[in-house]
Amino acid sequence: MSSNIPDTDKKRIVIVGGGFAGLALIRTLRRSGMQVVLVDKHNYHMFKPLLYQVASSALNVGDIAFPFRKMFHGWNDFYFRMAYIERVDATAKRLYTTVGDIRYDYLVISTGCVPNFFGIENIKRTALAMSNITDALNIRNRVLRNFEIAVTASSDAERISRLNVVIVGGGASGVEIAGALSEMRRYVMPRDYPRLDMSHMSIYLIEGLGRLLSSMSEQTSAEALKTLDSKGVKVMLNRKVTDYVDGCAIFDDGESIPTQNLIWTSGIRCSAVPGLEQQTKERGGRIGVDAFNRVKEYDDVFAIGDIAAMHDDAEYPNGHPQLARVGISQGKRLGKNLLAGLKGRPMKPFRYCNYGVMATVGRNRAFVEWKKIRFGGFAAWVVWSTIHIMFLLGIQGKLKVFWGWVWNYFGHDQPIRLIIGSYERQKKEDGLA
Ligand SMILES: Cc1cc2nc3c(=O)[nH]c(=O)nc-3n(C[C@H](O)[C@H](O)[C@H](O)COP(=O)(O)OP(=O)(O)OC[C@H]3O[C@@H](n4cnc5c(N)ncnc54)[C@H](O)[C@@H]3O)c2cc1C
Incomplete structure (x- = not known):
């Protein structure tokens, strides 16, 4: 070749x-x-900070992925090889x-x-990571597919296992997907599945350290915990998931949670x-x-x-x-x-200018920290949204995401609830093949 x-x-x-x-x-x-x-x-650039929105049915893949060849039209000395x-x-x-x-x-x-699955083979094989577009689609497919299976489940135990979501890793990605899924449970799924008892669905967020968002201040960690708590997310701190056996997330102390939706955002x-x-x-x-x-x-x-x-x-x-x-x-x-x-001129060393850190929890709340400035709530969410839209590629992409957020905000909707993927793979995941 x-x-x-x-x-x-x-x-x-x-x-x-x-x-x-x-x-x-x-x-x-x-x-x-x-x-x-x-x-x-891949033949596209992906905007990873918004992967969790694809995973939670809020945005389309095309809103956050951009083909390389399109970006460099007309540049004769540019070559792309997939x-x-x-x-x-x-x-x-x-x-x-x-x-x-x-x-x-x-x-x-x-x-x-x-x-990083830290060498835990069962978790590597079965857990849903959130590191690229395929991962995000896998999460969306698995969670939605399990809702469909829960509708026809023959026992409450099976329904609970299908609906429970266990997210491992309380960094920004874990907090963001937990917030998004909790809103889906509250606003979207009761309308789609009026006969399912939503109390059968628990969302757990497991963190090995003593606080969430450990790269941010303690105050922000405490507020994020409170916000997730108010959304019904069960946050477990100082806990470690060490295995996944027979459809259960297993903790280091032997405790287990039944779940067919194990999301892994713990470590890279x-x-x-x-x-x-x-x-x-x-x-x-x-x-x-x-x-x-x-x-x-x-x-x-x-x-x-x-x-x-x-x-x-x-x-x-x-x-x-x-x-x-x-x-x-x-x-x-x-x-x-x-x-x-x-041009024969000297090179300059790299110096990083710290632009701060941000994390969002749900559709209208975020936390921003920049040097000594720290704030949370709706104002932080506006800053978070504006900065993310600014960094997205292309006017069309910016407009689509902006419109998606307006729709989500006022309509309490995460409209891309589509199960799209390999049927063979799905059968395997569902234990049918
Ligand atoms: C879910 C998630 C949320 C995040 N949220 C934020 C956030 O809110 N704010 C923030 O600042 N950062 C965030 N990050 C981190 C941020 O995305 C990374 O720091 C950033 O993507 C790093 O850029 P990079 O160019 O080094 O690598 P990447 O953006 O990961 O790009 C790597 C590229 O290399 C390609 N590639 C990989 N391996 C190979 C190979 N073997 N052969 C050929 N090609 C290969 C990939 O396809 C990809 O295109 C997030 C990350 C994730 C996963």
Whole structure:
């Protein structure tokens, strides 16, 4: 197989991963005169902060996923190849992929993270992660499908197991999906399933630490807990789910909760990059980089975004937080540095400007923390919504999401309640095949 990229006298930069970091970099290179090659296992960029809204039937996939080829129409020196990275040979300056090998002058790794199941095989096999579009659709399908099965269940025990949702991980993703599902239970499902007793559905949010949203202040954690409590979410702190057996989430103390909807938002790790094993020894499989995002030992291999662990920033000695904003800033900085390098000018080290953290709980409440400013409630939700709309790609995408939120807000609706997926897979999940 050949990657079919013409060899020219232009310098070639190969970027693996078109997430927040990779995309920000590519955008700076449009007038660089370089040949730009993007390799990604998906043919679209996804806006991960809103995955939970696809999972909870509030937004369509097309509202948060954007095809790469459409983004770069008319750019003759841009090439996209849909492929997996297989190996890097940094000595020969070649990237081996599932569609053939690609020579590079510069290589940038921005492959992000995958869920960490901490080696628990049963959970890896059965739990629903929330790390990409397929995961979000799996959650939507599984939860809705279990409602349909609950309608015809022959016992209350089976109905409870089908309706219960156990979310493991009380970070922003866990809190957000718990809030969204609790509103679905309150406003949407009683209308769709008037004969189902909603008291059979419990939503549990399990956190191993002593508080939710541990990257935010204690006050915010306490308020998030109170908000979820008021929405009927059963929050369990200082508890660990260690296995999933016979349709039950099992805790370390032996307690169990019956559920066919185990959602796993607890922890991430970086995907391995074969060929760079020596450099990926940082915590969580991250790649160690210097202040210019250069992978240690190489001048022409870079890593940006979630996968990069930079220790040179005094404020973040253990690497920057794995957030979209960090990836975007690193992508932009690297782009400017590469352009500077081409012109023989010195590169500038990366410095992260902290834009704060946010999390939302339900359709009209959020928490915002930025330096010493902290606030929650509706005003925070307006800030959260505005910032997310600003960062979404394209006017059409922004308008669609804005309209979806208006509809959801006034209509108490999460309208994309569609079960779409492989029937064979569904039969397996339902124990019918
Ligand atoms: C559910 C969820 C909610 C989040 N919410 C927020 C939030 O509210 N605010 C915030 O700041 N951050 C949030 N984050 C974190 C944020 O999404 C990440 O920090 C950000 O996506 C990192 O950008 P990246 O470019 O490093 O990687 P990603 O955006 O993950 O992109 C990685 C890209 O690499 C591709 N790829 C991966 N492996 C391979 C391979 N082997 N071969 C080829 N291509 C590959 C993927 O298809 C993807 O396109 C959230 C993350 C998740 C999962």
